[in-house]
Every structure is written in structure tokens, then in C-alpha cells.
Amino acid sequence: MEAFSEVEGLVATLSRDDVDTDQIIPKQFLKRTGREGYGEACFFDWRYDADGHERPEFELNHPAYRGAEILLAGRNFGCGSSREHAVWALSQMGFRVVVAPTFADIFRTNALQNGLLPLALDDSTCADLQQRAGRRDGYRLTVDLGAQEVRDREGRRAAFHLDPFWRECLLAGLDPLGMALREEEAISAFERARSPLLPTTRHRWE
Amino acid sequence: MEAQRTAYHKIWEAHHVAGDPLQRMLMYVDLHLVHEVTSPQAFSGLRAAGRRVRRPDLTLAVMDHLVPTWERTRETPDPVGREQLRQLSENCAAAGIPLLDLYHRRQGIVHVVGPELGLTQPGMTVVCGDSHTSTHGAFGALAFGIGTTEVEQVLASQCLWQAPAPTLEVRVEGQLGQGVTAKDLALGIIRKIGVAGGQGSIVEYSGDTVRGLSMEGRMTVCNMTIEAGARAGLISPDQTTVAYLEGRPAAPRGKEFAVAAERWLSFASDPEAVFDRRVHIDATQLAPFVTWGTNPSMSVPVGARIPELAQLPSGSAREAARRALDYMGLEEGTAIEDIPLDRVFIGSCTNGRLEDLRAAAAIAAGRRVSPRVRAMVVPGSGAVKRAAEEEGLDRIFRDAGFEWLEAGCSMCLGMNPDILAPGERCASTSNRNFEGRQGAGGRTHLVSPAMAAAAAVLGHFADVRQLEPADLGSAALGR
Ligand code: SF4
Numbered sequence: 001m002e003a004f005s006e007v008e009g010l011v012a013t014l015s016r017d018d019v020d021t022d023q024i025i026p027k028q029f030l031k032r033t034g035r036e037g038y039g040e041a042c043f044f045d046w047r048y049d050a051d052g053h054e055r056p057e058f059e060l061n062h063p064a065y066r067g068a069e070i071l072l073a074g075r076n077f078g079c080g081s082s083r084e085h086a087v088w089a090l091s092q093m094g095f096r097v098v099v100a101p102t103f104a105d106i107f108r109t110n111a112l113q114n115g116l117l118p119l120a121l122d123d124s125t126c127a128d129l130q131q132r133a134g135r136r137d138g139y140r141l142t143v144d145l146g147a148q149e150v151r152d153r154e155g156r157r158a159a160f161h162l163d164p165f166w167r168e169c170l171l172a173g174l175d176p177l178g179m180a181l182r183e184e185e186a187i188s189a190f191e192r193a194r195s196p197l198l199p200t201t202r203h204r205w206e
Numbered sequence: 207m208e209a210q211r212t213a214y215h216k217i218w219e220a221h222h223v224a225g226d227p228l229q230r231m232l233m234y235v236d237l238h239l240v241h242e243v244t245s246p247q248a249f250s251g252l253r254a255a256g257r258r259v260r261r262p263d264l265t266l267a268v269m270d271h272l273v274p275t276w277e278r279t280r281e282t283p284d285p286v287g288r289e290q291l292r293q294l295s296e297n298c299a300a301a302g303i304p305l306l307d308l309y310h311r312r313q314g315i316v317h318v319v320g321p322e323l324g325l326t327q328p329g330m331t332v333v334c335g336d337s338h339t340s341t342h343g344a345f346g347a348l349a350f351g352i353g354t355t356e357v358e359q360v361l362a363s364q365c366l367w368q369a370p371a372p373t374l375e376v377r378v379e380g381q382l383g384q385g386v387t388a389k390d391l392a393l394g395i396i397r398k399i400g401v402a403g404g405q406g407s408i409v410e411y412s413g414d415t416v417r418g419l420s421m422e423g424r425m426t427v428c429n430m431t432i433e434a435g436a437r438a439g440l441i442s443p444d445q446t447t448v449a450y451l452e453g454r455p456a457a458p459r460g461k462e463f464a465v466a467a468e469r470w471l472s473f474a475s476d477p478e479a480v481f482d483r484r485v486h487i488d489a490t491q492l493a494p495f496v497t498w499g500t501n502p503s504m505s506v507p508v509g510a511r512i513p514e515l516a517q518l519p520s521g522s523a524r525e526a527a528r529r530a531l532d533y534m535g536l537e538e539g540t541a542i543e544d545i546p547l548d549r550v551f552i553g554s555c556t557n558g559r560l561e562d563l564r565a566a567a568a569i570a571a572g573r574r575v576s577p578r579v580r581a582m583v584v585p586g587s588g589a590v591k592r593a594a595e596e597e598g599l600d601r602i603f604r605d606a607g608f609e610w611l612e613a614g615c616s617m618c619l620g621m622n623p624d625i626l627a628p629g630e631r632c633a634s635t636s637n638r639n640f641e642g643r644q645g646a647g648g649r650t651h652l653v654s655p656a657m658a659a660a661a662a663v664l665g666h667f668a669d670v671r672q673l674e675p676a677d678l679g680s681a682a683l684g685r
Contacts, residue, residue: 022640031286033246076402082337084353110353180363186224199456201266205312
């Protein structure tokens with residue numbers, strides 16, 4: 001995993017609740033077998049019309065949000081399907097942080113696995129940030145994972161809290177799989193007791 | 207006296223491999239289900255790192271998401287999808303993972319197949335790169351969806367790092383009315399607690415209504431747990447669970463079965479177990495529900511009208527409803543029964559099991575699909591399809607003008623050729639009415655199988671309680 005410590009970037013807003021992963025990356029892009037090339041397809045149906053032109057009414061198409069690295073979203077962001085493609089798409093569209101009052105669980109884990117920071121801030125802080133970034137005049141934020149703090153240039157600060165496990169993983173670029181494999185002995189010992197109780201999938205299924 | 211524990215806490219403690227169970231622990235995975243769409247990048251990651259699949263014998267792969275529903279003699283038409291299926295075959299062959307491919311008799315939707323083979327058992331941990339893995343919680347298993355990176359982690363280590371979650375008891379009491387099904391219960395719960403109502407939590411469904419559900423009904427309820435945002439949903443194992451498992455291919459036999467059954471039952475929540483939160487649902491107040499919006503909480507009883515925007519709380523809820531009505535091409539205040547339909551889809555891991563098909567067939571029997579509607583029935587698995595055919599359900603559907611198709615996810619998400627055209631309106635027994643879920647621009651209304659059948663024959667929504675169901679015989683009606 002790539003290490004993550006601090007991001008200073010432009011903030012774009014997507015001010016609606018319950019954005020599901022079907023919207024972030026529609027199904028037709030899930031047939032691919034790689035991890036790349038999803039950025040153009042991010043928010044496909046909201047972003048483009050039937051002829052493939054950008055819809056001007058879609059917030060993220062606003063010129064003032066080009067190059068944004070921080071996405072400010074509504075409650076329950078990333079609900080629905082477990083497709084990790086949604087995270088790949090957001091990252092490849094250029095985002096490094098998503099700020100929202102709450103996140104759907106699977107999305108949150110998927111994001112953390114990929115170094116996209118799902119940053120939960122309380123409703124009133126999010127509303128305040130929505131208002132500032134909604135002016136579309138180049139509002140920027142610094143997200144400092146080490147200090148667990150977001151700041152803007154005018155000196156506003158808000159603290160956040162990330163689970164220590166993930167904080168450590170992100171800051172040090174640790175890989176949860178590598179950490180699991182280091183427990184090889186414990187896994188093997190556990191399996192010796194557990195395996196006799198488990199049904200095998202190696203069956204002649206008829 | 208030993209502390210009273212919930213089913214979740216018992217399963218949690220039984221799967222501790224390393225780390226701190228109160229903070230974050232390495233949790234063992236007993237069963238890993240794999241399908242074509244969320245696994246290719248996991249296998250390539252594994253290969254790139256030179257790692258092997260640790261427990262192919264605890265892993266089962268199924269082709270379901272993008273398989274076509276026509277006879278299994280023609281190839282998948284779309285080359286990109288075909289490549290994904292090919293990679294799954296290759297990956298499984300290389301790793302020694304059993305695969306139920308397109309041509310296998312037991313092929314079907316992963317969450318229908320696992321339980322019907324007897325692979326999902328009480329007290330187990332089950333994961334799959336698919337959010338509706340929550341279905342398996344019906345067995346008193348801890349089952350949840352994961353992303354592709356975690357699929358890779360489980361392939362390599364058979365473990366996941368997990369933090370303990372708070373618990374939410376959803377206690378349902380009272381008799382479900384005639385024509386009110388497990389699907390309506392699921393929609394009713396989401397209607398009450400909202401699409402984020404279970405966020406971060408493990409839900410346990412309890413109460414006499416839940417105890418009275420068949421395993422198929424329990425799977426329908428647990429399936430939709432993810433639509434309430436919960437991490438997992440489960441039901442404590444009981445005799446209904448044990449009876450369902452007896453004789454299944456992967457279940458133990460003879461004396462071993464009795465020993466296993468006793469162990470399974472020990473995973474039920476203790477009577478005094480304490481949950482972090484509790485919600486109470488009165489089943490007598492539920493009706494057949496129809497969703498009118500673009501998330502599963504936006505529903506009303508079939509006899510009602512779409513809410514007026516002014517009645518909704520101002521702010522984001524009203525804004526979301528306005529946007530949903532706009533997408534759905536509906537007016538506020540419209541009576542649900544006045545909404546005409548173009549398509550009907552009966553199937554999916556929510557409602558593609560035998561009991562669901564029986565309920566739909568009882569309404570379809572002796573009636574005709576409205577000429578304005580194209581209606582499809584897609585069994586959840588090859589086994590469901592054969593069982594339905596043995597009972598003659600296929601004939602009932604065909605005679606009524608429904609298409610009778612091969613098993614798969616089909617129009618639940620439209621990754622195969624079964625999709626809605628832009629603007630088409632569909633009564634669907636699936637679980638998600640998100641924008642474009644069944645095809646870009648398509649409009650999905652979630653209902654129970656019987657309600658879907660009623661909508662198919664009338665061409666608009668109708669209260670299934672006012673249609674006389676056919677008596678398909680005691681076997682076919684599952685009574
Ligand atoms: S039937 Fe639908 S919800 Fe179920 S696994 Fe398939 S696509 Fe997912």
C-alpha cells in the first residue's frame with residue numbers, strides 16, 4: 001500500500017446523500033479484469049449525456065472543480081454494491097480524500113485498502129465545508145493524517161479520528177495482507193482445530 | 207453464571223486467530239464464495255506477488271453475474287464478459303478451486319447455491335466479494351460482503367482483519383397478514399430504520415414472526431440487511447435451520463449430523479443477551495410494499511399514494527425524493543395502483559428460490575400476462591429451476607405468457623443481455639432500485655414475487671390480497 005500522510009488540495013462538492021456505488025461506477029465497466037482505466041467512467045450516467053458530452057448541471061463537471069483532490073459528499077456515501085471499482089474510479093478521477101458525515105461500511109474498507117482516505121466529519125462541519133466549497137472559488141483544504149486534523153487557509157481547523165489500525169497502515173504504507181501472513185503460525189494452529197468442523201467445497205456437486 | 211452472549215459474539219470469539227478481539231483481530235474465514243466479477247483483480251494480485259490460494263477446499267466459485275439466461279448452448283455474446291468468465295475458469299483450475307461454471311447442473315446465484323448445497327452452516331464465517339453475502343446470515347452465520355482487495359487477502363490467508371461491531375436487534379412480533387411476505391417484512395424494516403439505519407452494526411432479527419419464517423423467507427430478510435446499511439444480518443439458528451440442512455450435500459450425515467446440530471444450536475443468542483440497540487417491528491402493521499423511488503427505503507403500502515413532497519421533512523430527504531421522482535418519471539401523490547408497467551422481473555438472490563416461484567405461480571396460474579408487459583422468471587439456481595419444473599411451475603408461467611429462463615443474476619443488475627431500456631418501468635423482486643440498476647435510464651420498483659406476478663397480469667400495480675391465488679396443491683404452495 002502507498003503511504004499517505006498529508007494532502008493539500010482543491011475541494012469539490014457532491015451535495016446529496018446515499019450516493020451508491022452503482023452511480024460511482026455503473027455495471028458495464030465491471031466486466032474489465034484490470035484495476036486501471038476507471039477514472040473516465042466515474043459517475044458515468046450523471047457525468048455524461050447519451051452522446052457522451054458532459055452534463056453541465058452535474059456538480060463535478062463545474063470548471064471550478066477541475067483537478068479537485070478532495071471530494072465533499074453527503075451522508076452514507078458509497079452504499080450498495082461492494083464493487084471496489086468504485087474506489088479505483090474515484091482515485092483515478094483524481095480524488096485522494098472523500099469527506100462525508102458517514103460512509104457505508106464496505107466502501108469505507110475498500111477505500112482504506114487503496115489509500116483513498118474516507119474522512120468522517122460531523123454534520124455541522126460538513127455543512128460548513130459544503131457551503132465554503134460550494135462557492136466554487138477555489139476553496140482548498142489540508143488533510144493531515146498524522147495530526148488527525150483538517151485545516152483551511154483561513155485558519156479553520158477540525159479534528160477527526162481514524163481507527164488506529166488504519167492510521168498506522170496508511171501512514172507507514174503497511175499492507176493488511178502482509179500483516180496477516182506474518183501470523184502464519186497462529187493461522188496454522190487455528191486451522192488444525194477448526195478444519196475438522198468445516199464442510200469442504202471439494203465435493204462432487206450433483 | 208456465564209455471561210449472556212449474542213450469536214454474533216459467539217461466532218466472533220470462535221474465529222479469533224490473532225490480535226485483540228476488543229480492538230481489531232485477525233478473523234478466520236470458514237467459507238469463501240467467489241464469482242466472476244469481483245475476483246479477476248484479486249487473482250492477478252496474488253499471482254503478481256507469487257502467492258498461492260491457501261484453502262481452495264474452503265472456497266467455491268460460481269459464474270452468475272453476467273451469464274446469459276438463454277439455453278446454455280450458446281456462448282456469452284459479449285467478448286469482455288466472456289474474457290471474465292474465461293479468467294475465472296483459468297484461475298480456479300490453476301488454484302484447485304471448485305467451480306460451478308455455466309454448464310454445471312448446480313450453477314446459480316452464489317447466495318442461492320451456497321445454502322442449497324448445505325455449505326452455509328450455523329456458527330460459520332462466510333465472505334464473498336458481493337454485498338448480498340448477508341443472505342447467509344439466515345443460518346446464524348456471520349456473513350458479509352468484501353471488496354476485491356479483501357478477496358485477495360482471503361484467498362492468500364483465509365483471514366481478514368476485523369474490528370468488533372455494535373449489535374442491533376430487530377425484533378419482529380405478530381402475524382404477517384395474508385399476502386404479506388418476507389420481502390415485505392424486509393422492505394418494512396428498511397422503511398422504518400432507513401438505508402443507513404443499520405450502519406456499522408450487526409443486525410440480529412428475532413421475535414416470533416422471524417421464528418415463524420421458513421429458511422427461504424429468512425434468507426430474503428437477511429439478504430436485504432445490506433440495504434439498511436448494516437455490516438451483516440443474522441438469525442439465531444433453531445430447529446428450522448437444522449431441518450433445512452439435513453440431507454444437503456455438504457451437511458454431515460448420520461451420527462455426525464446430530465453432533466453438528468447440537469453444536470450449531472449452541473450459537474443461538476442467549477436469552478438474556480444484551481444488544482447495543484433495539485428496534486421493534488409490529489408485523490401486523492405491514493402490508494405488501496412497493497418502492498416508488500431510487501433507494502429501497504422509499505416505499506409505501508400498495509394501497510397508498512406516492513408521498514407529497516411537502517409532507518416530507520425539508521432538506522436533504524425532500525431533495526432526494528424530488529430527484530427520485532424526477533428520475534422515476536412519477537408525480538407526487540400518484541396512487542401506486544395507477545402506475546403502469548412495461549416489464550416484470552421475478553428472480554435474484556432476494557426472491558429467486560422455490561418458495562418465491564411458487565408464490566408468483568399461484569397468482570399467475572390461469573391468468574395471462576398483460577399485453578403491454580414483458581415478464582421474465584429467472585430461477586435462482588439450476589436446482590431451483592429443476593425443482594420448479596418438477597412441480598409444473600414452468601408450465602404455469604409459460605401458459606400465462608411469462609418467459610422461463612436459465613439461472614443467474616440476470617436483470618437484478620443487468621450485466622448480461624437482460625436489461626431495461628431507458629425509461630422502461632419494471633416491477634422487480636430484486637433488492638436495489640438504484641438509478642440505472644437494471645439498465646441505464648430504467649425504472650425499478652421493488653416488490654414481492656406475488657406482487658410482481660399480479661403486476662404482470664394486470665399491467666399495473668395491484669394489491670395481491672385482492673386476487674384469488676390458485677391452489678397449486680400442498681406441495682407446490684409449500685404448506
Ligand atoms: S442476484 Fe443481484 S443482488 Fe444477488 S448476487 Fe446477483 S447481482 Fe447481486
